Amino acid sequence: MDWTNTLFEVIDMRSFSNLWFWISLAVVWSSVSHWVLGVPFDMIQKARKMGGQAEIDLHDMVRINVNRLLYIGQVSGLVLLTFLAFALTSLAILAFAYDVELAQAVFLLAFPLTLVGALSLSTSLVIAREQPEGEALYARLSKHRVITQFIGMISIFVTAMFGMYQNLAVGAGF
Incomplete structure (x- = not known):
């Protein structure tokens, strides 16, 4: 027997029946929903709750990441698109x-990650244009996070349904 056949029999190389795919899917969406425009969500909560230096740090970090995203979009946006x-x-x-x-x-x-990327660019444009401070900034970042979580929820649901269909169709010999 060929060693590659043995390897493929021992390790299931199909994506939707592989535990690592589902772990990767969960980690990706957990990370994407935690980092709002490159800012960790706990930093947003801390700034909202404590104010002071935490709020200044948040504004600086949002400004840096918004400018970075807009620069990337302006310089190489067409090539990336x-x-x-x-x-x-x-x-x-x-x-x-x-x-x-x-x-x-x-x-x-x-595909859903590209939607989140477009949402991030759009939110960056709004933040750069409006320059929100304090509660307006927190609301904008929270809204971005909720929309990202909604995209992730729909993505995980569609992926799970499609993956179950694939596993049943392939596993049952249809």
Whole structure:
């Protein structure tokens, strides 16, 4: 027997039946919802609760990350958008036209993250334009986090349903 066949029999290489895929999915969405525009959410809560130096630190960190995101968008936004469109289209074709399970898993992870990236850029533009302070900034960041969590919740649900369908269809021999 060939060693690769033995390896693939011992380790299930299909994405949706692999525990590491689901752990990765949970870690990605947990991290994405914790870091709001590059600022940890506990820092936002601390600034809201304590004020003072924590609030100054939060404003500085938000300003730095907003300027960084806007700079990246202005300097290389078109190139990144082109590459992202190519990569997502390639993944979608591989995933759903050619039925490649790894491409399906990566697409179901990457596509919602692009929505969060677009949301982050949009929120950065609003913050740069309005320059909110204090409670207005906290509300804007909290709204961004809630929308991100909603996107993550829908993404996890769709991925779980699609993954269960794939496991049942492949496992049952349909």
